[in-house]
Amino acid sequence: MRLQDIVRGLEEGNRRALARAITYVENDYPEGKEIMKRVFKKTGNAHVVGITGFPGVGKSTTVSKLVQKFREKGRKVGVVAVDPGSPFTGGALLGDRLRMEGLDVSKNLWLDPGVFFRSMSSRGRAGGLAAKTGDVIRLLDAFGFDVILVETVGAGQSEVDIVEVADTSIVVMMPEMGDDIQINKAGILEIGDIYVVNKADLGGAEKTVKWLKSMIMMDQEAVEILSKTSHADEYAVESGEIFERMKRSSDWTPPIITTVADRGEGIDELVDAIEKHFNHLKSSGKLKERRVRRISREVFSIITEEIRNILINEKGGSFREVVEMVVNNEIDPHTAAERMIRDLRTNT
Ligand SMILES: Nc1nc2c(ncn2[C@@H]2O[C@H](COP(=O)(O)OP(=O)(O)OP(=O)(O)O)[C@@H](O)[C@H]2O)c(=O)[nH]1
Ligand SMILES: [Mg+2]
Numbered sequence: 001m002r003l004q005d006i007v008r009g010l011e012e013g014n015r016r017a018l019a020r021a022i023t024y025v026e027n028d029y030p031e032g033k034e035i036m037k038r039v040f041k042k043t044g045n046a047h048v049v050g051i052t053g054f055p056g057v058g059k060s061t062t063v064s065k066l067v068q069k070f071r072e073k074g075r076k077v078g079v080v081a082v083d084p085g086s087p088f089t090g091g092a093l094l095g096d097r098l099r100m101e102g103l104d105v106s107k108n109l110w111l112d113p114g115v116f117f118r119s120m121s122s123r124g125r126a127g128g129l130a131a132k133t134g135d136v137i138r139l140l141d142a143f144g145f146d147v148i149l150v151e152t153v154g155a156g157q158s159e160v161d162i163v164e165v166a167d168t169s170i171v172v173m174m175p176e177m178g179d180d181i182q183i184n185k186a187g188i189l190e191i192g193d194i195y196v197v198n199k200a201d202l203g204g205a206e207k208t209v210k211w212l213k214s215m216i217m218m219d220q221e222a223v224e225i226l227s228k229t230s231h232a233d234e235y236a237v238e239s240g241e242i243f244e245r246m247k248r249s250s251d252w253t254p255p256i257i258t259t260v261a262d263r264g265e266g267i268d269e270l271v272d273a274i275e276k277h278f279n280h281l282k283s284s285g286k287l288k289e290r291r292v293r294r295i296s297r298e299v300f301s302i303i304t305e306e307i308r309n310i311l312i313n314e315k316g317g318s319f320r321e322v323v324e325m326v327v328n329n330e331i332d333p334h335t336a337a338e339r340m341i342r343d344l345r346t347n348t
Contacts, residue, residue, distance in 0.1 A: 001016075001017065001020050003031050003034060003035065005017065006020055006021050006024075006031075006035060007035060007038045007039065010035075010039055010139070010142060010143055011039075011042075013113075013143070013144065015113070015116065018116065018139060018140075018143050019118075021035050021039075021139050022118055022136050022139055025132060025135045025136055025139065026120065026132055026136065028132075032135070035139075036135055036138065036139075039138075039139065039142040040138070040142070042141070042142040043138045043141040043142045044141065044291075045141060045146075046078070046137075046140065046141040046145055046146060046147065046148045047146065047147050047148070047167055047168065047274075047278045048137055048141075048148045048150065048165060048166045048167045048168070049066075049147060049148065049149050049150065049166060049167070049168045049169075049170065049274055050150045050152065050162035050163070050165060050166030050168070050169045050170065051063055051149060051150065051151045051152075051162075051170045051172060052151075052152050052153070052162045052169065052170070052171055052172070052188075052191075053153075053171055053172035053173060053188075053196075054153070054173075055153055057172045057173060057174045057198055057199070058172060058174065058198040058199060058259075058261045058262070059151050059153075059172050060081070060151060061198075061261040061262050062172060062196065062198060062259065062261040062267070062270070063079060063081075063149050063151050065261055065264050065267045066149060066267065066270065066271065066274075067079060067115055067149070068264075069267055069268065069271045070146075070147050070271065071112065071114055071115065073271075075114075075146040075147050076114040076115070076144060076145045076146050076147075077114065077115050077116075077145060077146070077147045077148070077149065078115075078116045078117075078118075078137075078140035078141075078143070078145035078147070078148040078149070079115070079116070079117045079118070079148070079149045079150075079151070080118055080119075080120060080133065080136055080137060080140070080148065080149070080150045080151070081117075081118070081119040081120070081150075081151040081152075082119075082120050082121075082133055082150065082151065082152045082153075083120070083121055083152065083153060116140065116143070116145065118136065120132070120133060120136065131298060131301060131302070133150070133165055134164070134165050134298060137150065137165055150162065150165055150166060162191065163191050164294060164297065165294075167278065167281060167287060167290065167291075168193045168194065168274055168277045168278060168281070169191050169192055169193050169194075170192065170193070170194045170195075170196060170270075170274070171188050171189075171191060171192035171194075171195050171196070172196045172198050173188075173195065173196065173197050173198070173208060173212070174197065174198050174199040174202070174208070175197065175199060175200070175202050175203060175204035175205045175207065175208050176202075176204050176207075176208070189212075189215050189216075189219070190219070192254050193252065193254055193277050194254055194255055194257065194270070194273045194274065194277060195212050195216075195254055195255070195256045195257070196256075196257050196258075196259055196266075196270060197209050197212070197256060197257070197258050197259070198259045198260070198261050199260065199261075200258045200259060200260050200265070200266070201260045201263070205258050209256050209258060212256050213256060216253065216254055216256075220253070251280075251284060252277070252280055255273045257269050257270050257273060307344070310344065311340065311344075315340070315343065315344075318340070318343060319340060322336045322339055322340055323336065
């Protein structure tokens with residue numbers, strides 16, 4: 001398939017073209033970049049929803065139920081699973097395909113043209129998975145999916161921080177997970193716009209809900225105290241992201257939804273919460289604010305990567321020279337860096 005055909009295929013809703021485009025982007029082919037440039041204008045319409053949580057809490061089950069609900073509402077849904085926890089049998093895609101099919105035999109999501117599923121693995125790929133995931137999401141967006149669900153394994157465990165790609169972040173937990181020091185450490189409590197306590201059929205869900213509620217409330221109180229102190233601005237700068245996330249909760253209290261995903265219980269409420277959050281983001285201007293932050297980070301990381309490439313490939317010689325001068329105690333690392341930057345400035 002030629003590049004032109006892929007771009008046209010994307011415009012015409014050809015799924016093979018979409019699959020090919022994703023492959024190019026995933027593998028860092030130059031065509032991938034070119035495709036992104038050409039379809040970019042068509043992006044920005046989808047609601048990107050991240051679903052994260054520890055292994056086995058029921059993320060994939062929840063995702064497949066959400067897909068059905070959104071389909072019933074006439075929405076087209078794209079799904080990206082980053083590093084799916086399921087064992088890979090015959091490739092990541094097949095593994096998850098079988099799983100999704102197995103969950104609801106009456107409706108084969110795989111034959112539905114309004115659904116597209118793709119898994120991505122970080123295995124064997126050098127860095128930049130977040131950026132790649134961002135581009136894959138964009139391709140789905142350009143293709144015309146209204147909702148894009150992105151499943152990743154827990155914050156801090158995956159290379160993709162869900163808040164870096166999603167408009168709405170959902171954190172899935174299960175009973176008996178409260179009070180767990182691991183959760184506090186995983187930073188999961190700061191990132192959720194919506195919390196789900198799944199596997200309510202196992203009992204003990206109320207306790208987890210209660211615990212979550214108190215954690216969220218503490219967060220909000222901390223924000224209020226912080227915002228009243230004269231150091232609030234400094235603090236915001238220093239701890240940037242976290243403060244932003246906390247600030248958000250002062251006008252959005254993350255709902256906690258109890259579900260039994262494999263029976264579809266609580267999924268209607270979850271869909272409602274997702275839509276409510278998207279409306280909140282739009283009406284409060286936060287959607288734009290979030291996207292500005294996200295795109296800044298993305299462009300920044302592209303620039304950093306480009307500079308790295310220049311230093312390694314084009315200026316490898318002088319870079320090495322400067323490094324050796326540091327090794328020989330002739331100059332210090334700061335001076336070395338300043339020299340390289342001066343060199344970049346004058347020669348590009
Ligand atoms: N009892 C119970 N089991 C559930 C529920 N939802 C999902 N499960 C089961 O929990 C197991 C894990 O579900 P998945 O949806 O694969 O969980 P996941 O979070 O996507 O797992 P990884 O992708 O491996 O991290 C499966 O055996 C599901 O059938 C539920 O509400 N109650
Ligand atoms: Mg899963």
